[in-house]
Amino acid sequence: MLIDTAAYASRWRGIAPSAKALFALAGVAAAWIARSPAVLAVLAALLVLSAVVGARVPPRALLAAALAPLGFLLLACLAMLAGPDRQGDWHWRLDMLPVAACTALRALAVLAALLGFVLTTPLPDLLALxxxxxxxxxxxxxxxxxxxxxxxxxxxxxxxxxxxxxxxxxxxxxxxxxxxxxxxxxxxxxxxxxxxxxxxxxxxRSYTGTLRFLPASHPRAGRQNAQAILAGTLLVALAVGDRW
Incomplete structure (x- = not known):
């Protein structure tokens, strides 16, 4: 219910779901393309700010929705940093710290992109898309x-x-x-x-195999899709510039 409540109260409630999906997909693609931890951190911060500031998703709701994935991410990072040596003794592997940091930041950027989409898109809009x-x-x-x-x-x-x-x-x-x-x-x-x-x-009610919902109207969907593509292109360009 937390996700649905945040979606209906979001500032982006009236934006076409296709535009929000395009922006989220661009954020995921940028997170996969980027390589350095600094750029990944910037991408994650930009995606979180777009949800909190742009869509006005309450930070408490965003944190509550991300709590379970963050727990799995923490366990994964700990598993990468701890391991047995040739004698079977467990110890911290500090040489894996850069890899763990990069993986964690990449996962955070992807998580921020996906949560920005689900916390601003109610289920009927998602089903229509x-x-x-x-x-x-x-x-x-x-x-x-x-x-x-x-x-x-x-x-x-x-x-x-x-x-x-x-x-x-x-x-x-x-x-x-x-x-x-x-x-x-x-x-x-x-x-x-x-x-x-x-x-x-x-x-x-003479169910024939399809549940129908009252479709939402988005008269400015074309303009919103263009704006989402532009914003997503900037994110991808930032990631591509970091890779090259």
Whole structure:
């Protein structure tokens, strides 16, 4: 819900999703082309600033969305810096520090580009863009259904935890584990029942294999795409200049 809330509140909410996708792809390409850590750091900073300053994505929301990927990145960098020698003894490999730094900065730039796109593009706009790109309808329907189920189950889980707390279901560690297990088992049953209810509702509305949404209008999409291409070209040019 954090990502969707930020997307609907973003300053770039009304910008064509194709323009935001072009800029994000240019940022990813520039991150892969660049070589030096300094340029990679500049690219990451520019992409973060474009999301925070340009799109007005709250820094707290950006950090919360990036927290899990940053954890995986930290573990990967630690794995690159620590390793066994020929005798099997583990120690820090400081000679791998430049490689780890370059890898981390490249990953940060790619992550900033992707988060800048998802934190400014609601799901209906994303589905409309993917439909224009000829993505199979079955995949789009699965995306929409999974999104709906996640929202419903999150609310049901929160209601279940609140009800258990009201009945002192979390007084100690053993009681908390027992309550969590009971709630998880009940949620598994709810997933099955809600999925069957969704199927019945779709059949009652003459579902033919395609979920349709009210399309958003972007009258200035051509101009916005041109601006995105120009901004993306500058990022790629910066990366190409660094490589050569």
């Amino acid at each position: 993917l439909r224009r790109l000829r993505v199979p309808e079955l995949l789009l329907d699965l995306m929409a259904l999974c999104y709906r189920m996640l929202a419903v189950l999150r609310q049901a889980w929160a209601d279940g935890v609140e009800a258990q707390r009201a009945r002192q279901g979390y007084r100690g560690w053993s009681q908390a584990w027992r309550s969590t297990g009971m709630l998880a088992g009940h949620m598994a049953l709810q997933v099955w029942q809600r999925a069957a209810a969704l199927q019945m509702a779709a059949d009652a």
